[in-house]
Amino acid sequence: MNGQVLELENVTKRFGNFTAVHGVSLTIPRGSIYGFLGPNGAGKTTTIRMIFDIIKPTSGRITILGASSALNVRPRIGYLPEEKGLYKAMTAAATVAYFASLKGLSRKAAKQRAHELLERYGLGEFVDAKIQALSKGMSQKVQVICAVAHEPEFVVLDEPFSGLDPVNQQVLEKLIRDLAQRGSTVLFSTHVMQHAERLCDHLLLIVKGRKIFDGTVAGAKGTIPRRVLISTESSIGPLAGLDSVAEIKPLGESPTKPGTKDWEIRLRGQTSAQAILERCFQSGIVLRRFDHSEPSLHDAFVALVGAESLAKEQA
Amino acid sequence: MRYTLLIALREFEENAKTKGFWIGLFTLPLIMAIGISVSGLLARAEPSRYFVVVDKSGAFAAPIEHSIAWAHQRSVLQALGGYARENLRAGQRPEIDLSANQTAVETFIAAGGKDAYLARLRPMLRENAPKFKEPSRAFVRVDLPKEIDADGSTEAILAELKPYLIGDRRIAVDGGDARLFAALLIEPGAADEAMRGAAGEAAIQYWSTNLTVDNLPDAIHGGLNYEIRRRLYVARGVDVATVREIEATRVRVGAFDPGKAEGTETVSTADRIARYVPVGFVYLLWISIFTVMQMLLHNTIEEKSNRIAEVLLSSVTPNEIMMGKLLGVAAIGLTMVGTWLVTAFTGLQLYQGAGAEVIGPALDAVAASGLIPMFLLCFLLGYLIYAGLFLSAGALCNDLKEAQNLQGPIMLIMMVPLFTMVFINRDPHGTLATILTWIPLYTPFTMMNRAAADPPLVELIGATLLMIATALLLLWSAGRILRIAMLRTGNRPKFAEVVQWIRGRTDA
Numbered sequence: 081m082n083g084q085v086l087e088l089e090n091v092t093k094r095f096g097n098f099t100a101v102h103g104v105s106l107t108i109p110r111g112s113i114y115g116f117l118g119p120n121g122a123g124k125t126t127t128i129r130m131i132f133d134i135i136k137p138t139s140g141r142i143t144i145l146g147a148s149s150a151l152n153v154r155p156r157i158g159y160l161p162e163e164k165g166l167y168k169a170m171t172a173a174a175t176v177a178y179f180a181s182l183k184g185l186s187r188k189a190a191k192q193r194a195h196e197l198l199e200r201y202g203l204g205e206f207v208d209a210k211i212q213a214l215s216k217g218m219s220q221k222v223q224v225i226c227a228v229a230h231e232p233e234f235v236v237l238d239e240p241f242s243g244l245d246p247v248n249q250q251v252l253e254k255l256i257r258d259l260a261q262r263g264s265t266v267l268f269s270t271h272v273m274q275h276a277e278r279l280c281d282h283l284l285l286i287v288k289g290r291k292i293f294d295g296t297v298a299g300a301k302g303t304i305p306r307r308v309l310i311s312t313e314s315s316i317g318p319l320a321g322l323d324s325v326a327e328i329k330p331l332g333e334s335p336t337k338p339g340t341k342d343w344e345i346r347l348r349g350q351t352s353a354q355a356i357l358e359r360c361f362q363s364g365i366v367l368r369r370f371d372h373s374e375p376s377l378h379d380a381f382v383a384l385v386g387a388e389s390l391a392k393e394q395a
Numbered sequence: 396m397r398y399t400l401l402i403a404l405r406e407f408e409e410n411a412k413t414k415g416f417w418i419g420l421f422t423l424p425l426i427m428a429i430g431i432s433v434s435g436l437l438a439r440a441e442p443s444r445y446f447v448v449v450d451k452s453g454a455f456a457a458p459i460e461h462s463i464a465w466a467h468q469r470s471v472l473q474a475l476g477g478y479a480r481e482n483l484r485a486g487q488r489p490e491i492d493l494s495a496n497q498t499a500v501e502t503f504i505a506a507g508g509k510d511a512y513l514a515r516l517r518p519m520l521r522e523n524a525p526k527f528k529e530p531s532r533a534f535v536r537v538d539l540p541k542e543i544d545a546d547g548s549t550e551a552i553l554a555e556l557k558p559y560l561i562g563d564r565r566i567a568v569d570g571g572d573a574r575l576f577a578a579l580l581i582e583p584g585a586a587d588e589a590m591r592g593a594a595g596e597a598a599i600q601y602w603s604t605n606l607t608v609d610n611l612p613d614a615i616h617g618g619l620n621y622e623i624r625r626r627l628y629v630a631r632g633v634d635v636a637t638v639r640e641i642e643a644t645r646v647r648v649g650a651f652d653p654g655k656a657e658g659t660e661t662v663s664t665a666d667r668i669a670r671y672v673p674v675g676f677v678y679l680l681w682i683s684i685f686t687v688m689q690m691l692l693h694n695t696i697e698e699k700s701n702r703i704a705e706v707l708l709s710s711v712t713p714n715e716i717m718m719g720k721l722l723g724v725a726a727i728g729l730t731m732v733g734t735w736l737v738t739a740f741t742g743l744q745l746y747q748g749a750g751a752e753v754i755g756p757a758l759d760a761v762a763a764s765g766l767i768p769m770f771l772l773c774f775l776l777g778y779l780i781y782a783g784l785f786l787s788a789g790a791l792c793n794d795l796k797e798a799q800n801l802q803g804p805i806m807l808i809m810m811v812p813l814f815t816m817v818f819i820n821r822d823p824h825g826t827l828a829t830i831l832t833w834i835p836l837y838t839p840f841t842m843m844n845r846a847a848a849d850p851p852l853v854e855l856i857g858a859t860l861l862m863i864a865t866a867l868l869l870l871w872s873a874g875r876i877l878r879i880a881m882l883r884t885g886n887r888p889k890f891a892e893v894v895q896w897i898r899g900r901t902d903a
């Protein structure tokens with residue numbers, strides 16, 4: 081476990097006849113920011129609860145910071161659950177100090193740290209405000225601070241961005257980067273692909289309890305074929321014979337440019353789109369649009385999860 | 396253990412910050428303080444009540460006056476007793492009887508009343524003792540208002556008195572005016588009828604709108620009976636003085652308790668009062684357990700409904716959460732109960748009203764009886780038993796509204812000790828007491844109630860073991876329920892499902 085903070089070996093969790101997590105194995109290296117992606121009901125929260133020994137796996141083995149139970153290393157780990165909540169009648173500072181003290185800090189040190197962190201992340205004037213007097217976003221920030229106040233080696237943030245406005249999302253991104261810079265390992269789950277794309281070194285994607293991807297962001301993007309979107313006034317038959325073209329999909333008449341047709345051309349492997357452009361010029365195909373942008377993580381997610389899961393999630 | 400203590404500390408601090416805690420803490424002392432000061436104040440400041448007597452028989456006016464004067468002398472003697480307790484120098488014990496029983500009052504009147512007793516007390520008083528204030532007369536007889544003809548018929552007199560009795564008119568008293576409290580109308584032949592044992596309701600009529608104050612009718616009754624009996628003795632040639640002397644004789648029955656140490660078996664009034672104290676303790680036990688259960692339930696639901704449970708469970712085990720809560724809330728409960736007990740004891744020591752002379756010894760008897768350790772034992776075990784129930788209920792409910800629905804049946808179950816406490820105290824070894832002793836939810840209250848009557852050692856040990864076993868079982872179950880239910884939202888689980896959790900047959 082030298083370079084790893086977490087290792088799951090063939091972990092399965094069943095609730096009655098329903099299997100929430102199917103034989104998931106993964107290894108999270110120390111010092112990385114790990115994105116944990118998956119549609120709703122994929123088993124992310126169940127996996128996280130098993131990591132923290134809140135619920136027991138039906139089978140498989142979990143090793144966290146070298147220990148067989150998170151409770152044995154609780155001062156070294158931090159957790160922000162998906163369903164967030166705090167004691168409403170406690171002040172922000174007392175709340176942070178309380179959870180930090182539950183993670184092993186002395187009461188005095190916890191108090192000091194609470195004030196310091198609330199100040200650093202823009203809540204300096206609310207240290208003595210009761211949680212019930214704070215906005216939803218502010219209390220969520222307090223809870224994130226609760227999860228990291230004891231400077232854990234490994235932090236799990238379950239949907240940390242949900243409910244935050246864009247400004248506070250940036251503050252949270254900064255906090256996650258600060259943690260990583262300090263040497264902490266961060267695992268966070270999210271639905272917002274931009275956050276994962278901006279922050280993560282590695283991604284873990286699970287769908288219906290099964291791991292379908294575990295690797296780098298570039299690796300995730302590489303799993304989907306590269307494509308070119310073009311709009312033309314004429315037929316694009318000459319492109320069909322190209323080696324780099326795997327498939328041509330007509331998308332119908334362009335909604336923005338009447339009289340032109342849109343096409344999606346899927347490239348073979350990681351080949352370049354240069355050959356397509358050259359063939360268009362050679363064959364006199366009049367191009368109204370040539371779009372060869374990098375696939376986004378969102379595209380990769382959609383491709384990996386599948387259209388059906390996406391539809392379910394959007395509903 | 397550190398985590399348990401941290402949770403306990405938070406529970407204590409947060410509950411101690413609530414208004415409910417402080418209201419609960421001070422309500423009882425406040426009520427006692429008000430009760431004590433008001434009762435003293437009322438006793439001293441209570442205005443005299445005025446009544447008229449229209450005695451056409453000519454037989455009863457004087458005995459009634461005598462009877463009322465006697466009652467007043469008793470209240471003077473009572474006040475003197477209080478005055479002496481407050482102002483005697485330490486170690487001084489006057490050789491006069493200040494206990495206000497019949498013999499003591501007779502002796503007091505015969506000795507010359509207040510002035511004579513004060514003269515004997517004075518050398519024993521503190522230097523700065525205030526002057527003794529004689530209590531005002533509770534009832535004062537006044538003459539018929541001038542415009543009413545005393546020789547008219549009873550009906551006519553009554554018709555004219557009614558506006559005074561219902562407060563429409565006021566009678567003239569010492570240069571001012573006052574409401575007429577009561578009127579006593581006695582027909583001419585009332586004495587003869589009474590001596591024949593044939594007096595109907597119309598012969599002697601007591602009229603008053605206030606039917607709750609019974610001191611006046613009692614004193615009147617006493618005076619009437621005294622006079623009728625005197626007349627009967629005379630009519631039958633019995634020497635009245637001899638009869639009075641014989642009537643003053645009292646047989647004394649010594650009451651002894653074989654359970655007390657040799658040489659101290661005498662049962663005093665204080666001991667008798669102490670016998671009823673368990674009822675008070677049962678009530679205190681009920682109030683304190685019920686109060687802290689509300690806190691426990693509220694906190695558990697807050698942690699569940701506000702989704703705090705999951706963060707907690709990532710830092711501490713369900714058992715640590717439970718133990719922390721139990722400790723913290725128990726500390727709150729003990730603080731409250733301790734304050735109540737100390738206040739009650741101090742308040743009663745300071746109490747100077749009626750019956751004050753036996754309160755001190757009664758408190759000593761309570762302190763020596765082992766009732767307080769028994770109360771603490773019953774509180775602790777009762778607390779743990781009910782905590783097991785309420786923790787489970789809190790974990791199973793999604794919000795306070797759901798918990799309130801569940802509380803209805805729990806409340807009904809909890810009311811039984813209150814309904815039965817007087818009966819159990821009266822018959823501490825009866826069937827009801829024995830049955831309730833072995834129903835674990837009622838064991839703490841029943842054993843508390845029976846404690847003063849020395850229940851058999853077997854039952855005492857058995858009941859204690861039963862309470863311990865029940866507490867352990869319920870808390871163990873609560874721990875299992877807590878672990879699963881705290882993270883569950885949505886429909887409340889069915890009973891069979893909860894049983895499965897307790898038995899450990901679960902996928903969660």
